[in-house]
Amino acid sequence: MIERREVALVDLLDRLLAGGVVLTGDITLRIADVDLVRIDLNALISSVNQQVPSPFEEPEEPV
Amino acid sequence: MTGLRYVYAVCRPFGTPLQAELTGVAGAPAALLHHHGLVAVVSTVPEADFCEEALKAHLEDLDWLAATARAHQGVVDALTTVTTPLPLRLGTVFRDDSALRTMIEAREDDFRRLLDRLHGRVEWGVKVYMEPEPAEPEPAAAARPASGRDYLRSRRARSHAQEEKWQRAERFAHSLHERLAERAEDFRLHRPQNSALSGTPGQNVLNAAYLVPRAHSEEFVELVDRTKGEAPGMRVELTGPWAAYSFSGEESGGAEPGAVESGTVESGTVESGAEESGMAETRAAESGEEKAGQDR
Numbered sequence: 001m002i003e004r005r006e007v008a009l010v011d012l013l014d015r016l017l018a019g020g021v022v023l024t025g026d027i028t029l030r031i032a033d034v035d036l037v038r039i040d041l042n043a044l045i046s047s048v049n050q051q052v053p054s055p056f057e058e059p060e061e062p063v
Numbered sequence: 064m065t066g067l068r069y070v071y072a073v074c075r076p077f078g079t080p081l082q083a084e085l086t087g088v089a090g091a092p093a094a095l096l097h098h099h100g101l102v103a104v105v106s107t108v109p110e111a112d113f114c115e116e117a118l119k120a121h122l123e124d125l126d127w128l129a130a131t132a133r134a135h136q137g138v139v140d141a142l143t144t145v146t147t148p149l150p151l152r153l154g155t156v157f158r159d160d161s162a163l164r165t166m167i168e169a170r171e172d173d174f175r176r177l178l179d180r181l182h183g184r185v186e187w188g189v190k191v192y193m194e195p196e197p198a199e200p201e202p203a204a205a206a207r208p209a210s211g212r213d214y215l216r217s218r219r220a221r222s223h224a225q226e227e228k229w230q231r232a233e234r235f236a237h238s239l240h241e242r243l244a245e246r247a248e249d250f251r252l253h254r255p256q257n258s259a260l261s262g263t264p265g266q267n268v269l270n271a272a273y274l275v276p277r278a279h280s281e282e283f284v285e286l287v288d289r290t291k292g293e294a295p296g297m298r299v300e301l302t303g304p305w306a307a308y309s310f311s312g313e314e315s316g317g318a319e320p321g322a323v324e325s326g327t328v329e330s331g332t333v334e335s336g337a338e339e340s341g342m343a344e345t346r347a348a349e350s351g352e353e354k355a356g357q358d359r
Contacts, residue, residue: 008261008263009129009132010256010257010260011302012132014256015150015308015309016132016136016152016153016308017152018253018309019150019152019251019309019311020150020152021150021173021174021311021312023070023151023166023170025070025157025162025166027067027113027114027118027157
Protein backbone atom coordinates (compact mmCIF):
# COMPACT_ATOMS: atom_id res chain seq x y z
CA MET A 1 0.00 0.00 0.00
CA ILE A 2 1.36 3.35 -0.92
CA GLU A 3 -0.23 5.65 1.57
CA ARG A 4 -0.79 4.70 5.13
CA ARG A 5 -3.61 6.71 6.53
CA GLU A 6 -4.20 6.88 10.22
CA VAL A 7 -6.44 4.04 11.26
CA ALA A 8 -9.94 5.26 12.03
CA LEU A 9 -10.91 5.03 15.67
CA VAL A 10 -14.04 3.03 14.88
CA ASP A 11 -12.01 0.44 13.00
CA LEU A 12 -9.68 0.25 15.93
CA LEU A 13 -12.50 -0.17 18.43
CA ASP A 14 -14.19 -2.80 16.27
CA ARG A 15 -11.13 -4.84 16.99
CA LEU A 16 -9.86 -3.71 20.36
CA LEU A 17 -13.21 -3.71 22.14
CA ALA A 18 -15.02 -6.45 20.29
CA GLY A 19 -12.06 -8.65 19.33
CA GLY A 20 -8.88 -9.77 20.98
CA VAL A 21 -8.46 -12.42 23.63
CA VAL A 22 -10.66 -11.82 26.63
CA LEU A 23 -8.89 -12.49 29.87
CA THR A 24 -10.09 -11.86 33.29
CA GLY A 25 -7.34 -9.67 34.54
CA ASP A 26 -7.07 -8.36 38.03
CA ILE A 27 -8.74 -5.37 36.54
CA THR A 28 -10.73 -5.77 33.41
CA LEU A 29 -12.35 -3.06 31.45
CA ARG A 30 -15.89 -4.30 31.32
CA ILE A 31 -17.57 -1.98 28.94
CA ALA A 32 -21.00 -3.22 29.89
CA ASP A 33 -20.52 -2.06 33.47
CA VAL A 34 -19.65 1.43 32.53
CA ASP A 35 -22.31 4.02 32.85
CA LEU A 36 -21.61 5.88 29.69
CA VAL A 37 -22.94 9.37 29.69
CA ARG A 38 -21.61 10.80 26.51
CA ILE A 39 -23.95 9.97 23.72
CA ASP A 40 -21.35 9.78 20.96
CA LEU A 41 -19.10 7.58 23.01
CA ASN A 42 -22.01 5.45 24.06
CA ALA A 43 -23.07 4.96 20.46
CA LEU A 44 -19.50 4.37 19.39
CA ILE A 45 -18.97 1.63 21.90
CA SER A 46 -22.33 -0.01 21.49
CA SER A 47 -21.81 0.02 17.76
CA VAL A 48 -18.87 -2.29 18.16
CA ASN A 49 -19.95 -4.24 21.19
CA GLN A 50 -23.16 -6.17 20.90
CA GLN A 51 -23.27 -6.75 24.62
CA VAL A 52 -24.15 -3.16 25.11
CA PRO A 53 -27.59 -2.32 23.88
CA SER A 54 -27.67 0.62 21.57
CA PRO A 55 -29.39 3.55 23.18
CA PHE A 56 -31.17 4.19 19.93
CA GLU A 57 -32.89 0.97 19.07
CA GLU A 58 -35.37 0.90 21.88
CA PRO A 59 -35.68 4.21 23.60
CA GLU A 60 -35.98 3.62 27.30
CA GLU A 61 -38.52 5.14 29.56
CA PRO A 62 -37.38 8.53 30.73
CA VAL A 63 -36.13 8.23 34.27
CA MET B 64 3.69 5.24 42.88
CA THR B 65 2.64 1.69 42.32
CA GLY B 66 2.47 0.23 38.88
CA LEU B 67 0.14 -2.30 37.32
CA ARG B 68 0.88 -4.57 34.38
CA TYR B 69 -0.96 -3.77 31.20
CA VAL B 70 -0.87 -6.69 28.76
CA TYR B 71 -1.01 -6.21 24.99
CA ALA B 72 -0.50 -9.62 23.56
CA VAL B 73 0.76 -13.12 24.09
CA CYS B 74 3.27 -14.57 21.64
CA ARG B 75 5.65 -17.41 21.19
CA PRO B 76 9.23 -16.43 21.94
CA PHE B 77 10.77 -14.58 19.04
CA GLY B 78 14.43 -13.99 18.32
CA THR B 79 14.48 -10.27 17.73
CA PRO B 80 14.41 -7.80 20.58
CA LEU B 81 11.61 -5.24 20.79
CA GLN B 82 12.35 -1.87 19.27
CA ALA B 83 14.06 0.07 22.01
CA GLU B 84 11.78 3.05 21.62
CA LEU B 85 8.55 1.06 21.54
CA THR B 86 6.28 2.70 24.03
CA GLY B 87 2.85 1.58 25.00
CA VAL B 88 -0.11 2.86 26.91
CA ALA B 89 0.71 5.83 29.13
CA GLY B 90 4.07 6.22 27.38
CA ALA B 91 5.89 3.47 29.24
CA PRO B 92 8.24 1.16 27.32
CA ALA B 93 6.92 -2.23 26.35
CA ALA B 94 8.69 -5.24 27.84
CA LEU B 95 8.60 -9.01 27.56
CA LEU B 96 7.71 -11.44 30.27
CA HIS B 97 8.71 -15.02 29.45
CA HIS B 98 6.84 -17.79 31.17
CA HIS B 99 6.14 -21.45 30.33
CA GLY B 100 7.46 -21.05 26.81
CA LEU B 101 5.17 -18.10 26.07
CA VAL B 102 5.81 -14.40 26.07
CA ALA B 103 3.49 -11.75 27.41
CA VAL B 104 4.09 -8.27 26.09
CA VAL B 105 3.50 -5.83 28.91
CA SER B 106 4.15 -2.37 30.18
CA THR B 107 3.82 -0.75 33.55
CA VAL B 108 0.90 1.62 33.94
CA PRO B 109 0.14 3.90 36.88
CA GLU B 110 -2.37 2.44 39.27
CA ALA B 111 -3.98 5.83 39.61
CA ASP B 112 -5.10 5.65 35.99
CA PHE B 113 -5.72 1.95 35.59
CA CYS B 114 -7.44 0.79 38.73
CA GLU B 115 -11.02 -0.18 38.12
CA GLU B 116 -12.65 3.11 39.05
CA ALA B 117 -10.15 5.13 37.06
CA LEU B 118 -10.63 2.95 34.01
CA LYS B 119 -14.37 3.42 34.19
CA ALA B 120 -13.99 7.14 34.46
CA HIS B 121 -11.46 7.30 31.64
CA LEU B 122 -13.76 5.41 29.40
CA GLU B 123 -16.03 8.42 29.40
CA ASP B 124 -13.23 10.36 27.83
CA LEU B 125 -13.09 9.80 24.12
CA ASP B 126 -9.63 11.33 23.83
CA TRP B 127 -8.28 9.02 26.50
CA LEU B 128 -9.90 6.01 24.88
CA ALA B 129 -8.51 6.97 21.49
CA ALA B 130 -4.99 7.50 22.84
CA THR B 131 -5.08 4.24 24.76
CA ALA B 132 -6.45 2.30 21.80
CA ARG B 133 -3.76 3.74 19.53
CA ALA B 134 -1.00 2.95 21.99
CA HIS B 135 -2.30 -0.60 22.37
CA GLN B 136 -2.46 -0.98 18.63
CA GLY B 137 1.01 0.53 18.23
CA VAL B 138 2.56 -2.20 20.34
CA VAL B 139 0.59 -4.98 18.69
CA ASP B 140 1.44 -3.58 15.27
CA ALA B 141 5.13 -3.57 16.08
CA LEU B 142 4.85 -7.20 17.18
CA THR B 143 3.30 -8.22 13.88
CA THR B 144 6.53 -7.29 12.15
CA VAL B 145 8.49 -9.86 14.15
CA THR B 146 5.97 -12.56 15.07
CA THR B 147 2.30 -13.48 15.01
CA PRO B 148 0.93 -12.02 18.23
CA LEU B 149 -2.25 -13.03 19.93
CA PRO B 150 -3.70 -9.62 20.69
CA LEU B 151 -5.64 -9.10 23.90
CA ARG B 152 -8.69 -6.99 24.30
CA LEU B 153 -8.13 -3.38 25.28
CA GLY B 154 -7.70 -2.79 28.98
CA THR B 155 -6.42 -6.08 30.38
CA VAL B 156 -4.52 -5.24 33.54
CA PHE B 157 -2.80 -7.35 36.20
CA ARG B 158 -1.62 -6.36 39.61
CA ASP B 159 1.90 -7.70 39.18
CA ASP B 160 4.05 -10.17 37.27
CA SER B 161 3.07 -13.04 39.48
CA ALA B 162 -0.64 -12.58 38.76
CA LEU B 163 0.24 -12.47 35.09
CA ARG B 164 2.22 -15.70 35.36
CA THR B 165 -0.70 -17.38 37.07
CA MET B 166 -2.95 -16.30 34.21
CA ILE B 167 -0.51 -17.64 31.61
CA GLU B 168 -0.40 -21.00 33.36
CA ALA B 169 -4.17 -21.18 33.52
CA ARG B 170 -4.67 -20.33 29.89
CA GLU B 171 -1.58 -21.73 28.23
CA ASP B 172 -3.42 -24.45 26.32
CA ASP B 173 -5.80 -21.90 24.84
CA PHE B 174 -2.93 -19.62 23.93
CA ARG B 175 -0.97 -22.36 22.21
CA ARG B 176 -3.99 -23.53 20.28
CA LEU B 177 -4.81 -20.02 19.10
CA LEU B 178 -1.20 -19.21 18.32
CA ASP B 179 -0.94 -22.34 16.18
CA ARG B 180 -4.17 -21.44 14.45
CA LEU B 181 -3.08 -17.88 13.70
CA HIS B 182 0.57 -18.46 12.92
CA GLY B 183 1.60 -16.59 9.79
CA ARG B 184 -1.88 -15.14 9.27
CA VAL B 185 -3.10 -11.59 9.25
CA GLU B 186 -6.47 -9.97 9.29
CA TRP B 187 -7.78 -7.72 6.52
CA GLY B 188 -10.75 -5.47 7.06
CA VAL B 189 -13.13 -4.84 4.18
CA LYS B 190 -15.98 -2.39 4.31
CA VAL B 191 -18.56 -1.64 1.69
CA TYR B 192 -20.40 1.67 1.65
CA MET B 193 -23.37 2.84 -0.27
CA GLU B 194 -22.29 6.23 -1.53
CA PRO B 195 -24.50 9.06 -0.39
CA GLU B 196 -27.01 10.33 -2.93
CA PRO B 197 -25.62 13.04 -5.15
CA ALA B 198 -27.53 15.99 -3.74
CA GLU B 199 -30.72 15.79 -5.70
CA PRO B 200 -32.34 19.05 -6.67
CA GLU B 201 -35.42 19.31 -4.47
CA PRO B 202 -38.23 18.42 -6.82
CA ALA B 203 -40.49 20.72 -4.87
CA ALA B 204 -38.58 23.76 -6.02
CA ALA B 205 -38.39 23.00 -9.73
CA ALA B 206 -41.67 21.29 -10.42
CA ARG B 207 -44.23 21.66 -7.71
CA PRO B 208 -46.47 18.65 -7.79
CA ALA B 209 -49.72 19.66 -9.35
CA SER B 210 -51.85 17.70 -6.95
CA GLY B 211 -51.70 15.68 -3.78
CA ARG B 212 -51.81 12.56 -5.86
CA ASP B 213 -48.77 13.62 -7.88
CA TYR B 214 -46.93 14.35 -4.70
CA LEU B 215 -47.66 10.93 -3.28
CA ARG B 216 -46.72 9.29 -6.54
CA SER B 217 -43.35 11.00 -6.67
CA ARG B 218 -42.74 10.16 -3.02
CA ARG B 219 -43.52 6.54 -3.69
CA ALA B 220 -41.20 6.51 -6.69
CA ARG B 221 -38.43 7.90 -4.57
CA SER B 222 -38.84 5.37 -1.81
CA HIS B 223 -39.02 2.64 -4.41
CA ALA B 224 -35.74 3.82 -5.89
CA GLN B 225 -34.26 3.85 -2.41
CA GLU B 226 -35.42 0.29 -1.79
CA GLU B 227 -33.86 -0.83 -5.06
CA LYS B 228 -30.64 0.85 -4.17
CA TRP B 229 -30.61 -1.04 -0.89
CA GLN B 230 -31.16 -4.32 -2.64
CA ARG B 231 -28.38 -3.62 -5.12
CA ALA B 232 -26.08 -2.70 -2.25
CA GLU B 233 -26.90 -5.86 -0.38
CA ARG B 234 -26.43 -8.02 -3.44
CA PHE B 235 -23.06 -6.44 -4.10
CA ALA B 236 -21.97 -6.81 -0.48
CA HIS B 237 -23.02 -10.46 -0.45
CA SER B 238 -21.30 -11.31 -3.68
CA LEU B 239 -18.12 -9.51 -2.64
CA HIS B 240 -18.17 -11.21 0.72
CA GLU B 241 -18.59 -14.62 -0.88
CA ARG B 242 -15.66 -14.07 -3.18
CA LEU B 243 -13.44 -12.84 -0.36
CA ALA B 244 -14.50 -15.55 2.05
CA GLU B 245 -13.50 -18.10 -0.54
CA ARG B 246 -9.96 -16.74 -0.53
CA ALA B 247 -9.77 -16.41 3.24
CA GLU B 248 -9.38 -19.07 5.88
CA ASP B 249 -12.00 -17.55 8.08
CA PHE B 250 -14.08 -14.40 8.40
CA ARG B 251 -16.08 -12.40 10.91
CA LEU B 252 -18.84 -9.98 10.16
CA HIS B 253 -18.69 -6.98 12.42
CA ARG B 254 -21.66 -4.74 12.88
CA PRO B 255 -21.87 -2.12 10.17
CA GLN B 256 -20.45 1.14 11.36
CA ASN B 257 -22.51 4.15 12.12
CA SER B 258 -21.40 6.82 9.69
CA ALA B 259 -22.12 9.65 12.09
CA LEU B 260 -19.45 8.15 14.32
CA SER B 261 -16.99 6.93 11.75
CA GLY B 262 -17.15 10.26 9.95
CA THR B 263 -17.13 8.46 6.62
CA PRO B 264 -19.66 9.36 3.98
CA GLY B 265 -22.21 6.79 2.93
CA GLN B 266 -24.03 3.95 4.60
CA ASN B 267 -21.84 1.05 5.70
CA VAL B 268 -23.40 -2.18 4.47
CA LEU B 269 -20.57 -4.64 5.01
CA ASN B 270 -17.97 -4.53 7.76
CA ALA B 271 -16.02 -7.74 7.60
CA ALA B 272 -12.69 -9.16 8.69
CA TYR B 273 -10.89 -11.90 6.80
CA LEU B 274 -8.14 -14.15 8.07
CA VAL B 275 -5.55 -14.56 5.34
CA PRO B 276 -2.13 -16.22 5.33
CA ARG B 277 0.53 -13.55 5.02
CA ALA B 278 1.81 -15.29 1.92
CA HIS B 279 -1.54 -14.83 0.19
CA SER B 280 -2.11 -11.27 1.30
CA GLU B 281 -0.97 -9.67 -1.91
CA GLU B 282 -3.44 -11.73 -3.88
CA PHE B 283 -6.21 -10.88 -1.46
CA VAL B 284 -5.48 -7.17 -1.65
CA GLU B 285 -5.48 -7.31 -5.44
CA LEU B 286 -8.80 -9.09 -5.40
CA VAL B 287 -10.28 -6.33 -3.26
CA ASP B 288 -8.73 -3.64 -5.43
CA ARG B 289 -10.27 -5.13 -8.53
CA THR B 290 -13.74 -4.84 -7.06
CA LYS B 291 -13.43 -1.12 -6.45
CA GLY B 292 -15.43 0.57 -9.16
CA GLU B 293 -17.15 -2.69 -10.01
CA ALA B 294 -20.52 -1.47 -8.83
CA PRO B 295 -21.61 2.12 -9.32
CA GLY B 296 -22.60 3.92 -6.16
CA MET B 297 -20.64 1.54 -3.97
CA ARG B 298 -17.34 2.16 -2.24
CA VAL B 299 -15.01 -0.57 -1.02
CA GLU B 300 -12.46 0.15 1.68
CA LEU B 301 -9.63 -2.07 2.78
CA THR B 302 -7.79 -1.82 6.11
CA GLY B 303 -4.88 -3.88 7.34
CA PRO B 304 -2.95 -5.93 7.70
CA TRP B 305 -4.10 -6.21 11.29
CA ALA B 306 -3.05 -8.66 13.94
CA ALA B 307 -5.82 -11.23 14.04
CA TYR B 308 -7.97 -9.40 16.58
CA SER B 309 -11.23 -10.60 15.15
CA PHE B 310 -10.10 -14.21 15.30
CA SER B 311 -8.60 -14.26 18.77
CA GLY B 312 -11.79 -14.85 20.68
CA GLU B 313 -12.77 -18.38 21.54
CA GLU B 314 -14.48 -20.04 18.65
CA SER B 315 -18.18 -20.13 19.19
CA GLY B 316 -19.32 -23.43 20.55
CA GLY B 317 -16.04 -24.60 21.97
CA ALA B 318 -15.70 -21.67 24.29
CA GLU B 319 -15.10 -22.50 27.88
CA PRO B 320 -15.12 -19.53 30.14
CA GLY B 321 -11.70 -19.65 31.68
CA ALA B 322 -12.32 -18.99 35.30
CA VAL B 323 -8.87 -17.81 36.14
CA GLU B 324 -8.86 -15.09 38.66
CA SER B 325 -11.44 -14.49 41.26
CA GLY B 326 -14.04 -12.02 40.20
CA THR B 327 -16.42 -11.97 37.33
CA VAL B 328 -15.55 -13.90 34.27
CA GLU B 329 -16.51 -11.76 31.39
CA SER B 330 -19.18 -13.41 29.36
CA GLY B 331 -18.10 -14.30 25.85
CA THR B 332 -18.32 -11.25 23.69
CA VAL B 333 -17.09 -13.34 20.83
CA GLU B 334 -18.60 -12.76 17.44
CA SER B 335 -20.83 -15.78 17.73
CA GLY B 336 -23.92 -15.31 15.68
CA ALA B 337 -22.46 -12.30 13.95
CA GLU B 338 -22.47 -14.18 10.68
CA GLU B 339 -26.22 -14.09 10.61
CA SER B 340 -26.75 -10.69 12.07
CA GLY B 341 -24.05 -8.59 10.48
CA MET B 342 -25.68 -7.50 7.29
CA ALA B 343 -29.25 -7.56 8.46
CA GLU B 344 -28.53 -4.99 11.11
CA THR B 345 -27.56 -2.33 8.67
CA ARG B 346 -31.02 -0.90 8.41
CA ALA B 347 -31.52 -0.71 12.13
CA ALA B 348 -28.25 1.14 12.40
CA GLU B 349 -29.48 3.70 9.97
CA SER B 350 -32.15 5.12 12.22
CA GLY B 351 -29.67 5.48 15.05
CA GLU B 352 -27.33 7.34 12.83
CA GLU B 353 -29.62 10.27 12.28
CA LYS B 354 -30.20 10.76 15.96
CA ALA B 355 -26.53 10.39 16.77
CA GLY B 356 -25.81 13.06 14.22
CA GLN B 357 -28.01 15.51 16.04
CA ASP B 358 -26.25 14.94 19.29
CA ARG B 359 -22.79 15.60 18.00
